[in-house]
Amino acid sequence: MDVPRRARLAAAAALIAGLAIGPIEPSAATPTQEGSPELPLLWSGTLADKAGKPTSGRVVAFVRPPASAIPKVNPLTPVSQLTPIPSIPLGEAAADSSGRFEIRAVPAAGSIPASYYKPDGALDVMVLAQTDGGTWTLAGDTVQLLDQPGVGRAWFTSPERYEQAASAGALTSDTEAGESIAALASADAAAATDGDRPATLKATLNGSPIPAPSEAVPSATAPGGYVACNALGTYATGKAFRTVDQVDAVTYWDMWATYSNMKSTSWGLGVSVSGSSGWTLGGSANFSQSQGVEVVYHAYSGPYSPYRQKFQMEANHSKIRWQCGGKTGSPPPGTGGYLVYTAEATGVTWGTRNDFGTAIGCNSAYMLPVGGGNALNREGSSKATFSGSASIWGFSGNATVSYESYARHSWKNDSIYNRYLCGESGSPATGHTRVRAGN
Numbered sequence: 001m002d003v004p005r006r007a008r009l010a011a012a013a014a015l016i017a018g019l020a021i022g023p024i025e026p027s028a029a030t031p032t033q034e035g036s037p038e039l040p041l042l043w044s045g046t047l048a049d050k051a052g053k054p055t056s057g058r059v060v061a062f063v064r065p066p067a068s069a070i071p072k073v074n075p076l077t078p079v080s081q082l083t084p085i086p087s088i089p090l091g092e093a094a095a096d097s098s099g100r101f102e103i104r105a106v107p108a109a110g111s112i113p114a115s116y117y118k119p120d121g122a123l124d125v126m127v128l129a130q131t132d133g134g135t136w137t138l139a140g141d142t143v144q145l146l147d148q149p150g151v152g153r154a155w156f157t158s159p160e161r162y163e164q165a166a167s168a169g170a171l172t173s174d175t176e177a178g179e180s181i182a183a184l185a186s187a188d189a190a191a192a193t194d195g196d197r198p199a200t201l202k203a204t205l206n207g208s209p210i211p212a213p214s215e216a217v218p219s220a221t222a223p224g225g226y227v228a229c230n231a232l233g234t235y236a237t238g239k240a241f242r243t244v245d246q247v248d249a250v251t252y253w254d255m256w257a258t259y260s261n262m263k264s265t266s267w268g269l270g271v272s273v274s275g276s277s278g279w280t281l282g283g284s285a286n287f288s289q290s291q292g293v294e295v296v297y298h299a300y301s302g303p304y305s306p307y308r309q310k311f312q313m314e315a316n317h318s319k320i321r322w323q324c325g326g327k328t329g330s331p332p333p334g335t336g337g338y339l340v341y342t343a344e345a346t347g348v349t350w351g352t353r354n355d356f357g358t359a360i361g362c363n364s365a366y367m368l369p370v371g372g373g374n375a376l377n378r379e380g381s382s383k384a385t386f387s388g389s390a391s392i393w394g395f396s397g398n399a400t401v402s403y404e405s406y407a408r409h410s411w412k413n414d415s416i417y418n419r420y421l422c423g424e425s426g427s428p429a430t431g432h433t434r435v436r437a438g439n
Contacts, residue, residue: 039091039104040154041189042143046200047095047129054099057131058210059201061103062228063088064126064140067285067318067346069115073233079339084230084323088112090125099200103127106145106153120144120159120263120288127201128228128324130210135203138229138324138340140269141196142286152178154185157192159263159286160404161185194432195385195400196266197283204280205273209325209338229324235275235341236319240392241312241353242267242345242399245384245409248308248359248436252415254375255437256296257311261406263288267315267345268397275319275341279395285344293350308359310386314351317392319343343395360436366423367438375412376421376429378403383432411437 042061049055065085073082091105117123122144130136144162147153151174156162161184168180193199210228244265245257259265266284293313324338370376385400401407411428413419419438426433 039106040145040185042090042103042105042125042155043127043141043197044100044102044189045193045198046099047101047131048099048200048202049131049133050135050202050204052200052202054097054200055095055131055133056097056099057095057129057133057203058092059095059101059103059127059129060092060210060228061090061105061125061127063090063107063112063116064124064229065116065231066118066124067234067320067344069113070231070234070318070320072237073235075235079232079323082232084232086230087126087228088116089228095129095131106147118142118286118288122159122263122286122288124285126229126283128210129201129203130208131203134206134208136205136207136209136324136338137201137203137280137282138271138322138342139198139201139283140285140342140344141192141283142266146181148177148181150174152181154181154188156185156188157196158188158402158404159406160402161188191383194383195284195398195402198281202280205338205340207338211325229322229340232321232323232339234318235321236393238317238319238392239314239349239351240317240390241314241351242389242397243310243386244313244399244401245311246308246357246386246434248434250437250439252413253437254296254412254414256294256408256410256412258294258408259406261288262286262348264402264404264406266400266402268399270341270343270395270397272341272343272395273339275321275343275393277394279343281398282342284400285346287345287347289347293352308357310357312353312389314349314353315345316347316349317343318346319393343393343397345397345399360422360424360434362420362422362436362438363424364422366425366427366431366433367420368423368428369418369420370411370413371418372413372416375410377408377410378429378435384434385432411435413437 047057064087070085091103093101093103095101122142126140143155146165165181165184168177269282269285270279271282272279320342322340383402387398389396421428422436423431423433428435
C-alpha cells in the first residue's frame with residue numbers, strides 16, 4: 001500500500017533537511033550475502049594484476065573510521081603497543097576470470113558507531129582487493145545509503161543524486177519513487193568512476209592479506225564478516241594546496257568559482273607501503289564543510305597570449321597507517337598483517353592562492369560562442385579533475401569537482417566582441433574537461 005502523500009513529504013524533508021539529526025540506519029539487520037540481488041550495489045569494477053591484466057581474486061568492502069576518529073600517535077611507538085581503531089565489514093565478492101566483481105551490501109543495523117558518520121550522514125568505505133596471484137591494493141570512496149522501507153534503498157557517491165533520490169517519494173507513488181531511486185542509483189554507479197573511485201583496481205602490492213574463510217578472524221561488530229583493515233593511528237598531519245579550478249584566458253575575461261559546500265568535491269586518496277614514496281591513487285574521500293567561498297578571476301590586462309591561472313585551495317591532510325588482514329592463529333590485532341599508509345585531505349582551511357602555467361590549445365570541435373558582455377555557466381552533473389597539487393609526504397593528490405548545487409563556475413566575456421570558450425576534450429558547459437577562454 002502506498003504511503004500517504006503527507007507522510008512521504010515529511011519523510012523527504014527529514015531525509016534532506018534533517019540529516020544533522022543523525023545517520024540513516026538500515027531498516028533491518030540484513031546479512032551481507034555475496035551477490036544477493038535484493039541488496040543495493042555498493043561497488044563494482046575490474047580487478048587487475050601488476051601489469052594491468054584483468055584477473056580473478058577477491059574483494060572485501062568495509063566501513064573505515066574517518067580521519068576525525070583516528071587519534072594521532074607517535075610514529076616511533078611499536079605497532080604492538082597501538083590500539084587499532086576497528087573497521088566495520090560490509091561484504092565481499094569474487095572477481096571472475098575477466099576481473100569483474102560486484103559487491104552488494106548494507107551494514108547490519110546498529111553496527112556502525114555514530115562517530116563514523118560525517119555531518120551529512122555519509123560514510124567512508126574502502127575495498128581491499130587481492131588477486132589469486134598474490135598481489136593486492138586498497139581503494140576508498142565516500143558514500144551515503146538511502147533506505148526507504150517499502151520504496152527502495154541504494155548507495156550513492158553523488159550528494160546531489162542522493163538528495164534527489166531522498167525526495168523521490170514526496171510527490172509520487174511508492175512504485176514510481178522506487179523506479180526513480182533505481183534510475184538515479186544506476187546513473188550514480190556509472191558516474192562513480194569519473195574521479196571518485198578507480199574503475200580498475202590494479203593490485204601492485206605483494207602479498208595476500210585476505211585470509212581464506214576458514215582462517216578468518218570473525219568480526220566482533222558484524223556477524224559473518226571479518227577484519228579487513230583497521231586504523232593504527234594518524235602518523236602525521238600537514239597542510240598542502242590542491243588545485244580545484246583553473247582558467248586559461250586572454251584579456252577581458254572574468255571567471256567565477258563559487259563553493260557553498262565542499263561535499264561535492266572529491267579529494268584523491270594516496271596509498272603507499274612506505275608512507276614517503278611510491279604513492280598510488282586509490283580512490284577519494286569527501287568531507288562536508290558548509291562555509292562558502294567565492295573566487296573571481298579578472299583578466300583585464302596582459303599577457304595577450306593565453307595563459308593558465310590555477311586556483312588552489314589549502315587543505316588539511318592526514319597520513320594514516322593501516323593494518324590489513326587477519327587470520328586465526330596470527331599475532332594479536334595490530335602486531336601482524338600487512339601495513340600500509342593512506343594520505344588524504346580532511347578539510348579545507350579556506351586559504352587560497354593562484355598558480356600560473358601554460359594554457360591548453362583550443363579544440364575546434366568543442367567551441368562555444370559567448371557574446372560580448374555575456375556569460376556561460378558550467379551546467380550541473382558535469383565534472384572536472386585537476387592535478388598539479390603541492391606535494392605532501394611525496395604525494396601530490398588531485399581534486400575532482402562535481403558541478404552540482406554546491407559548486408558553480410561561470411565565464412564572462414567582458415569585451416564588446418563575440419568570443420569563444422574551448423573545451424580540451426568536451427563541451428565547456430557539459431563536458432568533463434579543462435576550458436580555455438579565447439580571443
